[in-house]
Amino acid sequence: MGYHEYAFGKYAFKRQARMSHQHYWKPYPAKFCLAAVLALSLVRAQPSGNNNLEVLPLRPNFYMIAGAGGNIGFQVGADGVVVVDTGSAANADAVVAAIRKVTPQPIRYIINTSADADHVGGNAIVAKAGQTLFTGNGGAGVAADFLGGGASILSVEEVLTRMSSAGSGFALNSWPSETFNQPRKYVYLNGEGIEIFRQPVAHTDGDAMVFFRRSDVIVAGDVFDTTRFPVIDLARGGSIQGVIAALQKLVDTAIPSVPIVSRDEGTLIIPGHGHICDQVDVVEYRDMVTIIRDRVRDLKKQGMSLAQVKEAAPARGYMKRYGAGSATNDFVEAVYKSLSEKP
Ligand SMILES: [Zn+2]
Numbered sequence: 001m002g003y004h005e006y007a008f009g010k011y012a013f014k015r016q017a018r019m020s021h022q023h024y025w026k027p028y029p030a031k032f033c034l035a036a037v038l039a040l041s042l043v044r045a046q047p048s049g050n051n052n053l054e055v056l057p058l059r060p061n062f063y064m065i066a067g068a069g070g071n072i073g074f075q076v077g078a079d080g081v082v083v084v085d086t087g088s089a090a091n092a093d094a095v096v097a098a099i100r101k102v103t104p105q106p107i108r109y110i111i112n113t114s115a116d117a118d119h120v121g122g123n124a125i126v127a128k129a130g131q132t133l134f135t136g137n138g139g140a141g142v143a144a145d146f147l148g149g150g151a152s153i154l155s156v157e158e159v160l161t162r163m164s165s166a167g168s169g170f171a172l173n174s175w176p177s178e179t180f181n182q183p184r185k186y187v188y189l190n191g192e193g194i195e196i197f198r199q200p201v202a203h204t205d206g207d208a209m210v211f212f213r214r215s216d217v218i219v220a221g222d223v224f225d226t227t228r229f230p231v232i233d234l235a236r237g238g239s240i241q242g243v244i245a246a247l248q249k250l251v252d253t254a255i256p257s258v259p260i261v262s263r264d265e266g267t268l269i270i271p272g273h274g275h276i277c278d279q280v281d282v283v284e285y286r287d288m289v290t291i292i293r294d295r296v297r298d299l300k301k302q303g304m305s306l307a308q309v310k311e312a313a314p315a316r317g318y319m320k321r322y323g324a325g326s327a328t329n330d331f332v333e334a335v336y337k338s339l340s341e342k343p
Helices: 003-008 010-020 030-042 089-102 123-128 157-164 240-253 279-301 306-311 327-340
Strands: 054-059 062-066 072-077 080-084 107-111 152-156 178-180 184-189 192-199 207-212 217-225 268-273
Touching: 054 089, 054 268, 062 089, 072 089, 072 207, 080 184, 089 123, 107 123, 107 184, 123 152, 152 157, 152 192, 152 207, 157 178, 192 240, 207 240, 217 240, 240 279, 240 327, 268 279, 279 306, 279 327, 306 327
Parallel strands: 080 107, 107 152, 152 178, 217 268
Antiparallel strands: 054 062, 062 072, 072 080, 184 192, 192 207, 207 217
C-alpha cells in the first residue's frame, strides 16, 4: 500500500478519493480534487504561512504544488531538486517549506515558463534556499558565490529581458542566471532527460514548456490554462498563432493511454493554472481555441470591427466554462488584434 501503488495507480486513487474526502475540495473541479485528496493522504504537506498550498505526488519523484500562484512542478532525486516555476512572491516561503517536507535534497535548478509574476515571483527566495550545481562557475559567467551560490535559474532569453528591464519590479537575485534562445534546451538530471521547449510569441514572447521524459510530465505554463481562455499578452509579444502552436506541441509531445483507453494512464500535463490534465484535455482545449480563432477570423474577413465581432459572440458555447470575469472579452480582443497584425 504504499506510495508507489498510489502514484502509479491513478485509477485506484480516484476510486479511493471518491469515497469520503471530496467535500474538502469543493472549490476545485472534480479531477483536481481527486488528485488533491491523494496528496493530502500521502504527503500531508500543509506548509505554514499558506494554508491553501497543496502538494500532489504525480510520480514517485515528481510533484505538483497548487495554490502558490501559477502551478509549480518539481522533480526530486540524487542530484537534488528541479523546480519549474516558483509561484507568487508572497507564497515563496511556503513553497520552500512544501518542498522541504518532501525532501531534504538541495534545490539545484529553477526553470521558468514565462516572466509572469505568479510564475517567477518566488524565484529569489526559492533560489536562495537552494544551491547551485556549479562549484567553479554559477552559470552565465558569474562566480558560484554570486548571489550566495543559490539554485540556478534557467529560462528563455526574453524572460531575463523582461525581468531585468527598468520598472519590472524584479530584484536582481530573482533574474535567470542561464538563458537560451534555441527551440529546444535540455538538461539531464536525476536520471532523466528534461527538455525545455521555447514557445515564441504565444502567451508572451518568453514562454517555455518543460517535459520530464521519464516521469512523463509536462509543465505547460500559461499557454494552457484550464480555468479560463488563454491569456494572450499582445503588449509583451503574444499571439494567437503562437498559443495554438504551443498547444499543438503539447498534443504532439504527450501520449494518451491507447489502445487500452480504460486505463487512466499516459502523459500528465500541468497547466499554468487549473487541474492536472492528460492529452485528451489538451486536444479539447486546442480545438476550442482554434474554433474561436476561426470564427473571429471569418467575422473579421467580413469587415467587422472589433466591437461588431465581440457582439457576434465568437466564444459562444465556451464562455460559461472559460469566460469568467473579463476572460471572454480579453481573449476575443487579443485574437482579433493578433490576427490584425498578421499579413
Ligand atoms: Zn499564470
